[in-house]
Amino acid sequence: MSNTYKVLIIGAGPIGIACALECKKRNWDYVVLEKGALTNSLFNYPKNMTFFSTSEKLEIDGIPFISINPKPNRDEALEYYRRVATSNELNIHLYEKVLAIERLKEHFTITSSKTEYQVDKVIIASGFYDIPTLLNVPGEDLPKVTHYYNEAHPYAMQDVIVVGASNSSVDAALEIWRKGGNVTMVIRGSNIGERVKYWVKPDILNRIEEGSIKAYYHSEIVEIKEAEVSIKTPDGNKTLPNDFVVALTGYRPNFEFLINAGIKLSDGVARLPQYDPETMETNVSGLYLAGVICGGMETHKWFIENSRIHAKMIANHIETVSANPKTTM
Structure with a gap:
């Protein structure tokens, strides 16, 4: 099995799944790496949690999310995103943690807990729920x-x-x-x-x-x-x-992981990662951010309903860059 892909996505949460769907629609070779279970952050939410958003605002790629409640609960969300991933046969590797991202000329070497990958583009959609404040x-x-x-x-x-x-x-x-x-x-x-x-x-x-x-x-x-x-x-x-x-004092992204990948962070408390809001590409060419991780310590800024558009924005930019290699951030 080849470990060479056009796009590697880090994180199999709702936004990572949305990015995978965009890659599949374009017939790109892609892989999603997730260190835990599918939609790991949602899985670790309280069992009785109810979302603030209604179900249609949690939908990805126009796939209907049918809920019996005005606002869906954790179990309904887990079922929805699991069915989206399995019915579309997305290429997701679970329980495989990304350890390092290294930029080498026009490509990236990704080292995981299981193997090594050579990829053209990387999307980090890993969220912030793993490190408590x-x-x-x-x-x-x-x-x-x-x-x-x-x-x-x-x-x-x-x-x-x-x-x-x-x-x-x-x-x-x-x-x-x-x-x-x-x-x-x-x-x-x-x-x-x-x-x-x-x-x-x-x-x-x-x-x-x-x-x-x-x-x-x-x-x-x-x-x-x-x-x-x-x-x-x-x-x-x-x-x-x-x-x-x-x-329950909040959580933060893995800033050390972002810094080691070459992504610049703003000074001050917010520690916002640097990226182009039109393309979601970071200061590292070919490396993108998607979802809540874009907000740094402002963890309330991005959530599923307003960041699901990131997947299409990133895919459109990758498509443009592929057609015109001189296009940069």
């Missing part, structure tokens, strides 16, 4: 601390601190409370996040107001111990009894 406090490495939330049952009848005020934090707090957990939220800001789903926000505010869920605003964890957590609040430090900490 850490609290950087003593005790964060204790087994009772997690940066991912799956389901509420393990936290029943336990003292649980949920860190953050985003959609994921609010969903976790409400679910754990409804399954019998004693929930305390530790929030750095002055209120629940502005982007929290509009049908959920009144629920969490009412639970906080009635005292069912305790919330400390303008507060942060300073130390985690086996049976308690110390937090800094406007009223001074407090020590709370604790069994579990669910620290």
Whole structure:
């Protein structure tokens, strides 16, 4: 089997699948490499998660996404993207991690956990869900601390601190409370996040107001111990009894991987990767970005419904460059 392709796509999430569909329509030799399961980030979302977007906004390549709910849930999305990938017989290699991208003259050498590839073009559509933003406090490495939330049952009848005020934090707090957990939220800001789903926000505010869920605003964890957590609040430090900490403080792209591939990042907190917004090509000729990874630390900027167009933009540019090799970024 040859390991030479026109296009290699990193990441088999919705946008990576959309890129593969564009390659297939053009009869290009392509391969998708995914370090985990198909749509790995979606698979690791909470089991009961409901999307903010309606199903038609999550569709790729015009393939209908039929949902029995006004807004689809995680399981429906997994089924949809799996069926898109399998029915179109896309060339996807799962559980194969990309280790390095090396530009060699007009081609790239891609080293994976299994083999090596020679390709003309590379599309990075790897998302940002793999590296959590850490609290950087003593005790964060204790087994009772997690940066991912799956389901509420393990936290029943336990003292649980949920860190953050985003959609994921609010969903976790409400679910754990409804399954019998004693929930305390530790929030750095002055209120629940502005982007929290509009049908959920009144629920969490009412639970906080009635005292069912305790919330400390303008507060942060300073130390985690086996049976308690110390937090800094406007009223001074407090020590709370604790069994579990669910620290949903956000995630970030693998910046080291991008830098090693030669992609330049902006200075400052955002760390935006350099790319042409008309073509999605980075400062490295022939290397493209697609999907949420384009936003750097601004992880709310890009999502499925507004980045699915990246696949066609990239494919159109590759087609133009192939017809006119002198065309560059």
